[in-house]
Amino acid sequence: MSKPSLKQTLKDLETKKISIRELSQDYLKRIKEKKNLNVFIHFSEENVLKQIDNLEKDNSAKKLKGIPIAIKDLFCTKSMPTTAASKILENFNPTYESYVTQKLLDEGSIFVGKTNLDEFAMGSATNTSFFGNTINPLSKENEPLAPGGSSGGSAAAVAANLCLGATGTDTGGSIRQPASFCGVVGIKPTYGLCSRWGIAAFASSLDQAGIFSHNVEDASILLQSIAGFDQRDSTSAKVDIPNYFENLDHDLNGKTVGIPKEYSIDGTPMEISQIWEDAIKVLEKKGVKIKNISLPHTKYALPTYYIIAPAEASSNLARYDGVKYGFRSDEIDSLDEMYENTRAQGFGREVKRRILIGTYVLSAGYYDAYYLKAQKVRKLIADDFNKAFKECDFIVTPTAPSAAFPLNEKQNDPIKMYLNDVFTVPASLAGLPGISIPFGKDKNNLPLGIQILGKHFDEQQVFNAAASLERSYE
Amino acid sequence: MNNLIKGEKHDWEMVIGLEIHAQVKSNSKLFSSSSTKFGASPNSQVSLVDAAMPGMLPVINKYCVEQAVKTGVGLNAKINNYSVFDRKNYFYADLPQGYQISQYKYPIVGEGKVTIDFKDGTSKDIRIVRLHLEQDAGKSLHDQNPSKTYVDLNRSGVALMEIVSEPDIRTPDEAGMYISKIRSILMYLDTCDGNMQEGSLRADVNISVRKPGDKYGTRCEIKNLNSIKFIKQAINYEAKRQIEILESGGYIEQNTMLFNTSTGKTRPMRNKEEAHDYRYFPDPDLLPLNISEKEIDKIKSSIPELPDQLKNKFMVTYKLSNYDASVLTTEKQISDYFNQSINSDPDLKHNAKIVVNWITSELFSLLNKNNIELINSPVSPKNLGELVKLISINEISGKIAKDVLEDMFSSGKTARQIVDEQGLQQVTDQAEIEKVIDEVIAENPKMVEQYLDGKDKLLGFFVGQAMKLTKGKANPKILNDILKQKLNK
Numbered sequence: 001m002s003k004p005s006l007k008q009t010l011k012d013l014e015t016k017k018i019s020i021r022e023l024s025q026d027y028l029k030r031i032k033e034k035k036n037l038n039v040f041i042h043f044s045e046e047n048v049l050k051q052i053d054n055l056e057k058d059n060s061a062k063k064l065k066g067i068p069i070a071i072k073d074l075f076c077t078k079s080m081p082t083t084a085a086s087k088i089l090e091n092f093n094p095t096y097e098s099y100v101t102q103k104l105l106d107e108g109s110i111f112v113g114k115t116n117l118d119e120f121a122m123g124s125a126t127n128t129s130f131f132g133n134t135i136n137p138l139s140k141e142n143e144p145l146a147p148g149g150s151s152g153g154s155a156a157a158v159a160a161n162l163c164l165g166a167t168g169t170d171t172g173g174s175i176r177q178p179a180s181f182c183g184v185v186g187i188k189p190t191y192g193l194c195s196r197w198g199i200a201a202f203a204s205s206l207d208q209a210g211i212f213s214h215n216v217e218d219a220s221i222l223l224q225s226i227a228g229f230d231q232r233d234s235t236s237a238k239v240d241i242p243n244y245f246e247n248l249d250h251d252l253n254g255k256t257v258g259i260p261k262e263y264s265i266d267g268t269p270m271e272i273s274q275i276w277e278d279a280i281k282v283l284e285k286k287g288v289k290i291k292n293i294s295l296p297h298t299k300y301a302l303p304t305y306y307i308i309a310p311a312e313a314s315s316n317l318a319r320y321d322g323v324k325y326g327f328r329s330d331e332i333d334s335l336d337e338m339y340e341n342t343r344a345q346g347f348g349r350e351v352k353r354r355i356l357i358g359t360y361v362l363s364a365g366y367y368d369a370y371y372l373k374a375q376k377v378r379k380l381i382a383d384d385f386n387k388a389f390k391e392c393d394f395i396v397t398p399t400a401p402s403a404a405f406p407l408n409e410k411q412n413d414p415i416k417m418y419l420n421d422v423f424t425v426p427a428s429l430a431g432l433p434g435i436s437i438p439f440g441k442d443k444n445n446l447p448l449g450i451q452i453l454g455k456h457f458d459e460q461q462v463f464n465a466a467a468s469l470e471r472s473y474e
Numbered sequence: 475m476n477n478l479i480k481g482e483k484h485d486w487e488m489v490i491g492l493e494i495h496a497q498v499k500s501n502s503k504l505f506s507s508s509s510t511k512f513g514a515s516p517n518s519q520v521s522l523v524d525a526a527m528p529g530m531l532p533v534i535n536k537y538c539v540e541q542a543v544k545t546g547v548g549l550n551a552k553i554n555n556y557s558v559f560d561r562k563n564y565f566y567a568d569l570p571q572g573y574q575i576s577q578y579k580y581p582i583v584g585e586g587k588v589t590i591d592f593k594d595g596t597s598k599d600i601r602i603v604r605l606h607l608e609q610d611a612g613k614s615l616h617d618q619n620p621s622k623t624y625v626d627l628n629r630s631g632v633a634l635m636e637i638v639s640e641p642d643i644r645t646p647d648e649a650g651m652y653i654s655k656i657r658s659i660l661m662y663l664d665t666c667d668g669n670m671q672e673g674s675l676r677a678d679v680n681i682s683v684r685k686p687g688d689k690y691g692t693r694c695e696i697k698n699l700n701s702i703k704f705i706k707q708a709i710n711y712e713a714k715r716q717i718e719i720l721e722s723g724g725y726i727e728q729n730t731m732l733f734n735t736s737t738g739k740t741r742p743m744r745n746k747e748e749a750h751d752y753r754y755f756p757d758p759d760l761l762p763l764n765i766s767e768k769e770i771d772k773i774k775s776s777i778p779e780l781p782d783q784l785k786n787k788f789m790v791t792y793k794l795s796n797y798d799a800s801v802l803t804t805e806k807q808i809s810d811y812f813n814q815s816i817n818s819d820p821d822l823k824h825n826a827k828i829v830v831n832w833i834t835s836e837l838f839s840l841l842n843k844n845n846i847e848l849i850n851s852p853v854s855p856k857n858l859g860e861l862v863k864l865i866s867i868n869e870i871s872g873k874i875a876k877d878v879l880e881d882m883f884s885s886g887k888t889a890r891q892i893v894d895e896q897g898l899q900q901v902t903d904q905a906e907i908e909k910v911i912d913e914v915i916a917e918n919p920k921m922v923e924q925y926l927d928g929k930d931k932l933l934g935f936f937v938g939q940a941m942k943l944t945k946g947k948a949n950p951k952i953l954n955d956i957l958k959q960k961l962n963k
Contacts, residue, residue: 075529076528082528089528092528094527096527196529196531203758205758233531234533234534234760235759314563315563315753318565318572318573319528319570319571323570324525335567339565362563364753367753367754367755
């Protein structure tokens with residue numbers, strides 16, 4: 001079988017080489033075969049068939065007509081429940097469709113199901129979900145690997161070819177790191193490019209929707225579909241969305257790539273340093289100028305992130321109180337008890353940990369020392385990038401400090417788990433676009449990812465560099 | 475003026491500051507497009523945003539921002555070009571988000587002041603610390619079911635302006651005048667409907683007591699008072715409570731108090747230790763508000779005449795006292811009524827004081843008795859003007875005018891119609907009055923004797939008799955003059 005491609009599939013559908021129904025049947029079959037991976041929180045064959053029926057009756061031309069897409073279960077959807085992988089939203093059925101998923105529906109895509117994630121997108125292994133772990137499709141028998149997280153279900157869905165593309169959200173690396181772990185392409189665009197309307201919030205100033213796909217071309221097509229200004233999201237940007245795919249330019253001759261020295265971290269496995277060097281060499285061959293740059297505040301990014309993100313989360317998750325919707329504990333004798341028991345029973349350990357951290361750093365007497373200082377550092381980190389981008393067109397780094405790790409590793413060591421985000425978090429804090437593409441393997445033949453970061457709203461440059469690197473790797 | 479209150483041991487002074495919560499007059503809520511109409515059936519005006527559904531985001535209602543800026547201008551306050559919305563985090567059943575979006579460090583409006591006017595003609599400035607925009611919470615209904623609490627989210631997300639004063643207020647009366655003045659300004663600006671009964675305007679009162687000249691004492695905050703009467707009652711009770719504690723050697727705990735409107739007493743709701751840590755931080759869902767000088771100027775130019783300007787105009791144009799003019803400008807409907815009335819006839823200009831009196835005493839008492847708002851008065855401003863005119867040209871007496879007004883009020887007829895139909899014109903014809911007086915003198919020879927013996931007070935008796943015979947229509951001055959003349963002959 002040739003490598004799956006959304007672009008090619010669209011052509012095949014157009015030339016009637018394959019029908020929407022045949023295509024979907026193929027995917028439905030695989031989804032059922034791969035049930036053991038626990039990729040989906042919600043999957044309903046009936047629902048997929050209904051969508052096919054409707055599309056068959058629809059004669060209008062649509063950009064993604066019939067393309068099977070998986071949706072991270074953090075996006076609210078009308079036709080499927082939305083859980084955020086939490087018990088507290090176990091039976092929640094939104095009456096509304098998120099901006100991003102609505103756009104995909106408008107383009108005629110078929111939603112194959114809602115993918116697993118870390119509870120409220122808090123995690124790096126898709127192992128904090130109330131609905132159990134997702135298994136990395138690249139795992140060998142009896143050696144289950146983590147798919148990364150938080151969007152591990154979406155990354156795995158693409159890697160196992162259960163869809164031609166998937167949505168994810170990235171707060172500190174939740175698209176790029178699982179893309180790297182599962183050997184697929186994952187892009188987190190500039191903060192503000194895609195509306196957050198209808199995505200259950202984790203950390204509002206960092207959350208950004210993005211795309212998983214089999215290749216860079218497909219990502220460029222899908223991102224264009226979900227991007228755009230939305231007046232219902234005050235942080236959504238009023239920018240023109242170019243046709244990334246049409247504008248893809250593999251010629252990087254004369255461009256400058258920034259290589260930040262701070263991303264050479266002690267203890268990074270040799271293989272990771274190796275693929276980074278390989279990528280630089282490839283770029284050099286393509287006529288790209290190599291520029292060593294400095295992002296001096298990089299080492300503060302992780303602690304800064306783990307103050308700001310939990311702070312916002314502690315407030316964002318206050319609405320899950322058992323009053324209006326979602327889970328409510330049965331053991332209630334007073335209003336306070338309702339809150340305590342509902343939230344104690346409804347949230348998992350990692351979510352509770354972050355709510356506690358967030359509540360602490362915002363508390364009277366600690367606010368200045370933690371939250372305010374973190375905001376100042378965040379500004380410095382963003383300034384680092386702004387300065388660096390005066391000297392280069394894009395930046396290349398590894399995506400994650402390791403390949404996919406065994407499923408239960410780091411389960412009980414949150415700090416170790418948080419270190420997964422070390423290369424992805426700085427760009428999140430600065431709101432910059434970043435893509436991870438598969439680039440090389442480790443000694444166990446597991447994929448490793450290279451991350452390309454661009455200037456604000458310069459997704460085109462990110463795609464160009466990624467497409468060019470991808471081609472040379474293939 | 476002595477503002478001190480007597481304790482058992484010595485005199486005390488109250489130190490009072492108000493936080494007024496004024497609902498912004500706007501068709502939709504601060505961050506959503508749901509309606510703000512009062513009295514709709516529960517939870518019928520709740521959007522996905524108001525109910526804090528997952529993934530819902532607030533979007534600022536620009537009209538509410540303009541209303542706040544307008545109000546800031548009306549309070550003679552500094553408008554801040556940069557302000558920030560913060561989240562105030564706490565759990566309550568009628569607070570769907572688990573936080574209230576408010577403004578903490580950077581309010582939209584900074585320092586200002588308003589002036590209150592006393593009856594004796596003096597005035598006092600009350601300084602404003604700030605005005606900020608915030609969301610209202612929903613409502614918890616505890617009385618619908620013995621074991622359940624219901625939540626109505628219609629009010630959830632409605633825009634409020636919190637107006638915070640300096641502790642410049644010293645008496646319950648001043649507090650009442652201050653809130654009346656704020657209410658008046660808001661209503662002139664049309665930025666709040668001022669309806670205290672419906673909760674559109676309510677106040678938290680901060681109060682402490684001190685010996686004159688001492689530093690401020692520890693204050694207590696009385697929450698959520700929705701009438702001027704309750705504000706005064708609560709202040710009086712709370713001040714007495716604090717004085718009793720202090721005079722018996724105790725100290726005041728910094729508590730948040732609730733006022734029981736049926737007992738007239740305050741009781742503690744929570745103390746300082748139990749106070750919430752609201753964990754304020756800038757709301758990451760909203761961008762900071764930037765308002766340019768140009769936008770502020772545009773809003774300024776749209777502002778109507780404010781009570782103080784109008785008051786000064788009334789004082790200059792109609793030679794009214796500061797107090798009369800300030801009474802006329804407590805509400806827009808009053809000054810509007812006065813304006814229409816006095817402009818209905820060019821001659822009334824010189825009788826402005828009479829117009830004021832007929833509006834603020836006679837007409838108001840009829841309206842009060844019948845529980846009717848001035849704006850719905852059955853007596854139109856023009857008709858009231860005509861009545862005053864009839865008085866001023868001596869066509870009817872003041873006494874008869876009162877009956878005429880009552881008739882106008884109930885029948886809707888004009889003063890002229892009533893006077894003509896019932897023949898109520900004053901009798902000014904000297905000969906006619908002389909005739910009546912002669913009659914009265916002839917019928918009461920004993921009284922005349924006594925009067926001539928020095929019982930001057932009996933003049934009133936003769937006036938009364940003569941009035942009776944003329945059915946009250948005799949011009950009192952002419953009657954008096956002729957009577958004296960005849961008796962003293």
